[in-house]
């Protein structure tokens with residue numbers, strides 16, 4: 001499904017948009033699953049506003065922003081498990097990470113209309129650093145997204161600079177790295193944006209009257225070991241393709 005030029009593009013630029021990975025029926029199934037998770041979570045103590053805090057927006061604007069974010073969605077609905085190991089996903093992953101690929105975690109994001117929260121520019125590396133930097137995110141789009149509803153923006157080639165200093169480990173100084181430095185990556189529902197965890201990325205607030213929903217699956221080479229025991233997730237390490245070359249008795253946290 002992807003070409004050698006696409007693989008080269010990913011290596012050079014640290015990201016790759018792959019169109020039409022999921023068909024409308026698969027997208028609809030995942031949208032419904034997002035809705036069910038939101039409803040179920042609303043009845044628990046885990047339903048909070050996951051909007052990032054900080055000084056990258058004026059306090060008045062920051063206060064209004066809302067983000068629904070939940071981890072490990074493939075433990076809540078099988079539509080996400082199917083997506084994580086979908087043959088079209090495997091086709092891409094086996095070429096840009098492969099031949100051996102493992103799921104690290106999943107996370108769903110819902111930016112509601114008018115006030116969906118922004119993500120200041122950052123690398124994902126500080127959240128789950130690894131030795132060989134094979135880790136990448138596959139952002140599966142459930143809605144058409146553009147600058148108006150807060151699509152992802154990336155700085156092409158920024159993964160080559162290595163890990164940069166983050167404010168409190170969370171995001172880059174927004175004066176040095178404003179969102180406007182990024183290349184917008186508009187996408188359609190069903191498209192997947194793959195980006196390395198060193199690639200600088202962020203997204204603006206959703207100021208449109210449309211919701212923006214996506215799920216991020218983070219994948220790595222199983223021989224790329226964490227340098228810190230952080231971000232240890234439910235059932236981490238599911239093999240997506242190939243084999244795990246080391247035998248390890250895995251005991252999850254749950």
Ligand SMILES: O=C(O)CCC(=O)C(=O)O
Pocket residue numbers: 109119124139150151152201202203214216
């Ligand atoms: O999807 C987005 O708008 C940004 C998500 C993001 O940067 C993250 O979760 O690290």
